Amino acid sequence: MKLTSMSDTYTLNNGVQIPVIGFGTWQTPDGDVAKAAVKAAIQAGYRHIDTAVAYGNEQSVGAGIKESGIDRHQLFITSKLFNDAHSYDAAAQSIDRSLQNLQTDYLDLYLIHWPNPVAIRDHWQEGNAAAWRAMEDAVRAGKLRAIGVSNFRRQHLDALLKTATIKPAVNQIMLNPSDLQPAVTKTNAELGLLSEAYSPLGTGGLLGNATVKQVAAETGKSPAQVLIRWSLQHGFLPLPKSIHPQYIQANTDVFDFELTVAQMTALDALHGVSGLALDPDQAQF
Template identity: 50%
Template sequence: MQTVTMNNKLEIPQLGFGTWQIPEGKAAYESVRYALEVGYRHIDTAAAYGNEESVGRAIRESGIDREKIFLTTKLHNNDHGYEQTKEAFQESLRKLDTDYVDLYLIHWPNPIASRSHWQDANRGSWKAMEEFVRQGLIKSIGISNFREHHIESLLERAEIKPQVNQIRLYAGEQQHKLVQYCKDKQMVLEAYSPLGTGGLLSSPLIKSIAEEVGKSPAQVCLRYDVQKGHVVLPKSVTPSSILQNKDIFDFTLNAEQMARLDEMENICGPTQNPDETSF
């Protein structure tokens, strides 16, 4: 599995299995278990997804050594702040039934619960996360849905720079300014919803390129972000799609195809402004 090196010199698999909107129970357990069986070694979940227990059970019962699986979870919006983060992280460890996580992210920079004091809340959370890194409970720490001003505020007090920013990225929504900013800060970009939550799969342009390269529209979408250097996190509960989404490292999009995708309009709707969300 192809990897990307983070600014702490640790590697993250460039293909991950996303679990957003996969409900706790049979669906989460079986999809993660199958993903691991067919070769995924990077699993992405979050406290807010409500499926950490099933994800943890699938990992535990897969028979694969824990050290060979890159596991990510995220801080819930209601748990920002130093003490709250310490409690929330321990609860995630309990639900996942693991001794450590490979990557822990602040899920949103400015949730309703801490909107009046988001800067201090984020700094408190980050301080707790840095302590967990030093204790060996977290290997890497990062952020999700953060924009430049959120990152600048965090960096004013941070002792460890974020290794990752997980944001909405796909053909038509590349957030160029933010991506370049993160690269300048030596952060890896993780692309969530790399298929536009399925909206890209009916695009005539993507279908045309898929025919040219003999691949599926989903594989073209994922390959596009991989060639941008991003980590991709496709989600599916369908075994055939889970398997197909893995096979994106045996072909390359040429410069002309990449340019056509670069020019694509966003057909899947605008990315939410994290300062205006209602959660």
């Protein structure tokens, strides 16, 4: 599909429309910084805001959304289940708390943030299944429009699908030229899940890369714009993060150019230059 503006959308497997670029808030400090960043993003044209309980900034993100003056129904808001809430009751309470923090009566997307937290490593399948049941009930209650997962790999998805009655719509994973995660994105495509890309700029580590800078020079764009465009041309949904209004605005200016096959190939070859995604079965949190 040809993308032309920030108002373009992908269609999730349940028919919900999701804006093709989201504003990421991971590592955005709570308080006035997060609030101002979200307001700047909405002013710049973002209509898709991504946060999580684990980021510790839901209330500030909610305040920024409220103060933006944009009608809630024009926005797509995502949050995520924290690692300590992998049970039915805890997940249900977490959803309600996120709604309260974000000052809204529904979320457009809610994700299980991590498939295998240390606290439930010996029974993660049961924990995910229980949390998912609570999320499904929240969908039926009108609190959530779509549900999905984050950092899941094939084994985690297969286990979840054994009991799920609503199919996950999204798998949000680390995706950038340093780690294409081909096995995970292949699984997502096979199962009909949209691949959302967190850390699309390699948490900033790719901005100074020589290949990225060369492609930026060739296209007359910034390294960040090149990386966001790369993500879109792969069919991913990038979630770039910034706290600087000028960069927040610039990161939306990615619809007036296309990367060539040669440029995409050069960027795809940057495996490992800015880190790899954590193995969710080994991470110590």
